[in-house]
Amino acid sequence: MKKVVKTIALFGILTAIGCKKPADEPAVNYLKVNVAPQTTFQTITGFGGANRMWGTASLKPAEAAKAFGTGDNELGLSIFRVRLSSNKNEWPIIVEAVKEANKRNVKVLASPWSPPPALKSNNSDVRGTLLPENYKAFKDYINEFLAFMTSNGAKIDVVSIQNEPDWKPTYESCDWTATDMINFLKAPGQIVGAKLAAPESLNFNQQMTNALLSDPEAARKFDIIAGHLYGGGIGRFPLAEQQKKEIWMTEYLLNLDTGNAGAPKWSTYSETAKWTETMKMLTSVHDAMTSNWNAYIWWYLQRYYSFIGDGEEGTTNGEVLRRGSAFSHFSKFVRPGFVRIDTQADGNYFLKITAYQNGPQTVLVVLNTASSTVKNVQFNGLTPKSATAYTTSETATLVKKELTVAAKAVTFDFPGNSVTTLIINN
Incomplete structure (x- = not known):
């Protein structure tokens, strides 16, 4: 005591x-x-944010300097999350942004929202499941992505199996159970060239996470426990700590619900309302740290409600926002290795x-x-x-x-x- x-x-x-x-x-x-x-x-791995996941608006060098630098009016983010697209033609979109992160020793996490449709039960990048006979093919696809990025001078440090496998949206996605993910991990083939994170569940589901950790063979196949905070999820993971797995929170978003259809615009809210929500975000970072987590990654780092303005809702494109400055109290001063x-x-x-x-x-x-x-x-x-x-x-x-x-x-x-x-x- x-x-x-x-x-x-x-x-x-x-x-x-x-x-x-x-x-x-x-x-x-x-x-x-x-x-x-x-x-x-715990030892801190870092604090980060995400790239735009769809379209061509990837992080530009000027904004990357503000996001990853540690000088005045810079945020010191040390982890950068990108999308591993199910369409190979989209892979080049993120190369420049990943290279900007690499230049500053920022770790890069790549998450897939869906395997290629041809490998799935419904031949679509929305919902459906990865067919067991294509488990190795999906591992080969991930390896091909990692090799492509490396050949273009862009290093991916960590790759995930699936973004939010337990969420069933009407956009790019894929359904996985814990058993599916265990079988995938144990199937022939091996992901090489990056550490592997799983399961990235919607609300850091303890049951799903512990199922993977409780299967000794599956647990040996991945390195990082990952999950999101939508609807809950903050807490200790004793099995992960016992197995010396790092624990990463890889996505969370608060935007005063402005993304919902018919919702009031961000620019209509008072600065008090925005700051109150920012304090809620900071409290979630605090709670993650006191739960012995190693990393915390916010959603889009450049957006009107986020760390760097995008020119919408009264923000100036490229300006560091107060919410970004607030997050930098962790990201800029609590560095990897602390x-x-x-x-x-x-x-x-x-x-x-x-x-x-x-x-x-x-x-x-x-x-x-x-x-x-x-x-x-x-x-x-x-x-x-x-x-x-x-x-x-x-x-x-x-x-x-x-x-x-x-x-x-x-x-x-x-x-x-x-x-x-x-x-x-x-």
């Missing part, structure tokens, strides 16, 4: 639950957080805190979900030489502040409804 340090004064408790001190005594919210680098969790470490705090009513370390640098990402400022939050347990804070809220974007180190501690006031990254150099 971990030692819990008493970290909040009685008055701080009373204040947090709405009680007030007498008028002659000033109100103070006081919280001590102990950072415990000796307690380690290890999540523990934090302990009593009375932590509003703050969601995760901490990460790489060598002498500790990075903390703090969400204040309260509407008011949480003041005098003191971080202990490290030996800081310097510290810097970056804060984003509805009205501020990556506001930088150099912090004072006193008595081996760093103190900061967290504005209401905000995300702050603290970079502490030890």
Whole structure:
């Protein structure tokens, strides 16, 4: 059992639950957080976003620089998701964008929405199933895609078997059960040249995921547990952790439901509504990290509701949006190879805190979900030489502040409804 340090004064408790001190005594919210680098969790693979999946509007070099760079007004994304098309004629569309990611050491995940129609039960790229007699042929098709990309100087690091195998839409798709996927993995043929991810289910279905992990032969055939967050799915995956599989969240989208027929346009919503949804997105990242997941990948990284504007709904094509800046509190500062470490705090009513370390640098990402400022939050347990804070809220974007180190501690006031990254150099 971990030692819990008493970290909040009685008055701080009373204040947090709405009680007030007498008028002659000033109100103070006081919280001590102990950072415990000796307690380690998962190694971070990265945070990313997706390319446009259909059509020819692939990520261009100028936008790729903003998406993958780590300088000012850049997002630091370290994973890029693309579509493995069921039509070979579409493969060249993504080559330039993948090469831009490769130049910056960004990992690339390719996901198929359907095998080629000729390999399926209904000869269509919508619904249907992959015929068992064509399991090897589909593996060969994936290998041909990987070889094509390599021959064009574009490296794919990870490939998936199927996007959302348990979702039955009326667009490009393919139906798979857990048994189907197990049989596919165990069938003759082998995917070579990239790591393999599965099952990429709609809501990170534990039953489907654990079925693959519970079959020893199938489990040996893939490297990464992957899934999406539509309708739920965040939680620990003990079997995956036991088998030392990486856990990747490979798609999630929040856009105030503007994609639905007849829905109000994005431009009609207030900045408060948009920021409230952005905080919901950030909370899902926090929850994924505290569930020991290694990677988090958002949906389209360039779209009016996303990280970089596309020229629609009042955005400027190529501009970094506030939602992108908010996501960069994780993606730009928590880099691949960082290890999540523990934090302990009593009375932590509003703050969601995760901490990460790489060598002498500790990075903390703090969400204040309260509407008011949480003041005098003191971080202990490290030996800081310097510290810097970056804060984003509805009205501020990556506001930088150099912090004072006193008595081996760093103190900061967290504005209401905000995300702050603290970079502490030890």
